[in-house]
Amino acid sequence: MVKKLMLSIVALLMLFPAMAFAADEGPSTGLLNMGLNSVWIIVAFVLVLLMQGGFILLETGSTRMKNAGHVAGKTIFTIGLCTLIYWAFGYGIFNGGADISEGLRKFIGWGDFFYSPVTSAGEGDSFPSTAFFLFQLAFATISLSIAWGGFAERAKLSVYLVFTIFFTALVYPVIAHWIWGGGWLAEDGAQDYAGSTVVHLTGALAAMAATILLKPRIGKYNKDGSANEILGHNQVFSALSVLLLWVGWFGFNAGSALSVGDGFFGFVAFNTMLGAGAGTVAAMLVSWAISGKADISTTLNGALAGLVAITASCAFVDPWAAVVIGLVAGVLVFFSTKLFEKLRIDDPIYALSVHGAAGVWGTLANGLFATDELATKVGVGQGGLFDTGSWHQFGVQLESVVVCGLYVLIVSFIILGVMKLVMGLRVTEEQEIVGLDLSEHGTYGYPEQMKKAQNNNIQA
Amino acid sequence: MSDPQRLQLLRSINEAADADALRSSRDHVNDRMASKRSELPIDQFYTELNEAYDAIIIRAISLAEAHMARVGMGSPPVPYAYLLFGSGGRGEQTLSSDQDSGLVYENEPNAEKAEANRNYFAQLSKQVVIVLERLGFPRCEGNVLSDNPSWSMCLSSWNKQLDDWFEQPSWEAVRYLLIVADGRSVHGTSSLLDRMKDHFFANMAKHPNIVGRMLENTMRHKVLVGIFGQLLKERYGEDTGSIDMKYGAYIPMVNAIRLLAIQQGIRSTSTLERMKALHAANVLSEEDAQSYGQAFQLFLQLRLMTTEKLERGMYANNGKLAVRSLTREMIEQLKKGLRIGKRLQRRIIKETSVRLK
Structure with a gap:
């Protein structure tokens, strides 16, 4: 066995120099660079797509057994639908290449509907547009899945279908265009490296519009206004979901470099890891100190909040700042969940706090911690308050959060x-009590357990 | 004793001809004490209330004995003592305490007679528990009740059971030992309980490691004050914003003082008495005894303010106190008291674990 292995290694070693010698007739450095970039972008796309596994586990784990099949299945369905809508329309609004007026281009892209890409990268391109499309599509599906947090356990299945269409066509791509597609906020130098605002805040505010219009789940609030705790049915799912998301996030953030180049994506990944760690630790400690119990949900939320917050800033800040940003996000998410509960906004998956509050913080944090050196390297905006002493970048960040937030909230409110x-x-009260598995799909996600529970009820 | 109403009430309890009459006396006691809640100093309030409840329980036992005679079971064949555990044992019953009880009777060498005795006391206990239920004292959820054979037996069986618990200190056994430590004879031949306690304390000396197990058993009830000195309130449900006075303030302090007391062989069961005895034994300094005593009295007082309700004729209480019903001054006092309670709890943990190492 060992011998065989040694032999093949020697054989490989002999092959490679031979290939190097043959380089004169082989691919150019540019082509190799393009190839490496595309591999990385496709890997990042797969990682981000796999984050949907995280959302499936997160949403099912945080909700009740009677809705498990529905919650999980609808995520897969809406990824499918989102893919088609994004291909047909969303991508064009984000990044369409048609010749439109400069004024209009500030607000939306146009063209390239039913996107039909060339099969390989053109001369001098740093990656093929197909890889880019897939990567962008994956972001759209993530933003959509975040929004579902606000619908959980009480929206009709048809609502998921219709809202997917409008969100993918009219909400997400517009924001993406403003900040990433050369829109007016991009021109102002708004820094949102991988989408604290574009992806997370957008999803969270759509969730907010939904949860307000849907009203709280039955049994969440008592007559006197006090809240009840509706515990999710599987904390292990929730914890695993956080791990899956955490891993996928390296595609999300480091993949946003869109290149392998000088290895800058490694630095982005490095900051991402620090932010996530800091968020986790801060959240558990703060819940322990304040409520006397080290809360698992809060800890999980802290990890995600750290990741959400560092998403905007991972390429713009020094590692120490990444830690500070994560720590603040972890504390913020704890108080934010309490605040939404007090406001009687039922947020089953904590989307508003994890993706909303932390998304806002992460975007604003650039205005404080971004360094001129890194901003120049990335080529967006300038350094923040602590590096430059100027509030300029903070102003730009604040503008982008407020404007994007308002757009998403207003348009989502109108659509919904x-x-x-x-x-x-909303489903009927009876359907909600029976559970959406049965009412929307006619079968349980956990047939044995649910039937047993039903029989016990009848006997009692 | 100068209060004529109180004497009259005690007389009406002692003369109650049946359970219905006794129930109306109990309701009187509750109404009267509820109205005196804010007038009386707290220790006096508890003394009066527990005195009245003791009288009611004693009368209930007499009624049960009479019932036994009436149905042809005769009178008690051997001396016995009716025991109270839990808050009753400690003389700290509130207006809505439940029944925690047991029974011990004299040994009988003759097997046939012993069986007859067992049967008599089983029937008697059953009757007592039923009468007390009719008086609005709910059964103990943990089934620490004289109608449970494990809590009603002759002295030698009790001693054997104590030996077993000491030798096999499982979580449940240790819990039972702590319950026995609070036992008090409310009626009958109290020397029977004294002999039981002699046995208990002899075992304590023989099994010094039991103290550590006892500590572990009680540690899960934490004093509900956070590291910033904030109150740790209920976050969800209908009691949102309330603090669990029973398990978050009162019980941790009871547990801590009990643990100190039984290590010193102190036989008093009331927490305040135990504190006095601990001070006399130089375990607590003058200053500590005073601050613990004050904090404990505050807890006793606030326990009385927790949500009371009558459920199916039973006086019930969930031990939770709505913080918003307190004045700012009282909240400050409560926080101070809880900090003292937490300090005591820490001290016990530290001292106990040091001694065991």
């Missing part, structure tokens, strides 16, 4: 408001 009038958003 019209849907509420036309088709209704």
